[in-house]
Structures are given as structure tokens and as C-alpha cells.
Amino acid sequence: MQGNWNNGRAHYRCRFPNEYAVANKLDHPLTVYIREDAILDPLDTWLAESLSASSVEQSLMELDASRPVNDLQIETARRSLEECDRKLSRHRAALEAGADPALVAQWSREVQAERAVAEAHLAMIGSQQTAGGRMGREQIRDVVAALGGLLNVLRKAAPEDKAEVYRELGLTLTYDHETQKVLAEVQTAPTVCA
Incomplete structure (x- = not known):
């Protein structure tokens, strides 16, 4: 109309x-x-x-x-961080148990990169909420x-x-x-x- x-x-x-x-x-x-x-x-x-x-x-x-998207994204990012921390703990335990240091270092770098992405995503969501003045x-x-x-x-x-x-x-x-x-x-x- x-x-x-x-x-x-x-x-x-x-x-x-x-x-x-x-x-x-x-x-x-x-x-x-x-x-x-x-x-x-x-x-x-x-x-x-x-x-x-x-x-x-x-x-x-x-x-x-009506606004579950950010909450879901925050929860997903937090779970990803927790999973990365668990993996890093397992890698450290594997290193202490005698695993190949070069292989553990490679795994750790991959997980740390994954963790950095999750941290950045969580920070971005937080800044959007703050900037949006919700x-x-x-x-x-x-x-x-x-x-x-x-x-x-x-x-x-x-x-x-x-x-x-x-x-x-x-x-x-x-x-x-x-x-x-x-x-x-x-x-x-x-x-x-x-």
C-alpha cells in the first residue's frame, strides 16, 4: 500500500x-x-x-x-575455548608421557590458532553488544x-x-x-x- x-x-x-x-x-x-x-x-x-x-x-x-543469535554465538565461542584448553592439556600430558616434541608442538600451534580465532570471535560479539548499547x-x-x-x-x-x-x-x-x-x-x- x-x-x-x-x-x-x-x-x-x-x-x-x-x-x-x-x-x-x-x-x-x-x-x-x-x-x-x-x-x-x-x-x-x-x-x-x-x-x-x-x-x-x-x-x-x-x-x-527474539535475540538468541548473540547468546548462541557467545556460548559456541566459549565452548570452543574450553575445548581448546582441554586439547592443550592433553597435548601437555602427551608431551610429559614421552610423545614426540615436534609433533606435540605442531598440535599445540594448531590448537592455539583455533583458540585465538575463538577469542577474537568472542571479543567481537562483546564489542558489538557494547557498541550497540543493548x-x-x-x-x-x-x-x-x-x-x-x-x-x-x-x-x-x-x-x-x-x-x-x-x-x-x-x-x-x-x-x-x-x-x-x-x-x-x-x-x-x-x-x-x-
Whole structure:
């Protein structure tokens, strides 16, 4: 849908049935208009309820679940470091038991190189999190409480600020012209930060 002004009000308009509806065998009216103000208030209310004090714990758990990539990468890097340390201990024990020093030295160099890669990867993940300014659960809870609730903030926000919030949340709206309802979905990226 495209933004459009109609009768002095912001609307969303869809009028391209020949480009996609007919090609995909969809029943689609010639033109669909939806007033922006009919969408924004219910949308902002839904978002505010999702992050209200009563449901903030559930929302925080959902936010944590939506960013498992770094946690998984951190855990993988730490396990790799632990495995490298175990290998180096075994190589030292083999050397002390009389294994060929040249062969043990070669094995140790390979493991030390592997360990250096894991350390660098772990450091990079840590610096990304620090640079990204990712907020912890307590910080998010405090910000929501301090702002007096998301609904008040969204209702008072400038349109471009609202658009940025919606974009950062990965908000998508799907309009069903038969039921005349809008389905709102939020799918945050793992990089959502402060």
C-alpha cells in the first residue's frame, strides 16, 4: 500500500490489482483506501498493552527470545575455548608421557590458532553488544515505567518518530478487504538496541 492524502486526511491506498492480484488469482477490489487514523490508535494501543506494566515481564521474555543469535554465538565461542584448553592439556600430558616434541608442538600451534580465532570471535560479539548499547531487562522495564507508558509516548510522538519505532519493531500490517480488518505483527530483529 502507498501513503496518500484523500479529503485532507492521510490514507493508505492499494490500487495495483493488475500487477499482483490478478497475476496471483486473488480477489481484489479496484482500489482500497484505509484511513491512517483508523489504524494508528488501535495499533498504538496494542503495542502499549504488549509493553504495559502488567505484561512487561512476558514482553521482556519475548524480546529475550527474539535475540538468541548473540547468546548462541557467545556460548559456541566459549565452548570452543574450553575445548581448546582441554586439547592443550592433553597435548601437555602427551608431551610429559614421552610423545614426540615436534609433533606435540605442531598440535599445540594448531590448537592455539583455533583458540585465538575463538577469542577474537568472542571479543567481537562483546564489542558489538557494547557498541550497540543493548539494554538489559531491568533497563527496558525502567525506561517503560519512566516514560509513563508506551501508549502516551506513541500518541504524542511526531509521525517520523512513530515510523522509526514501527520500523525498528519490524511492524507489518496486512489488510483483509473482505473482513475489513488489519492484522498487525511485530518481528524484531536480533539487533534491536537502545
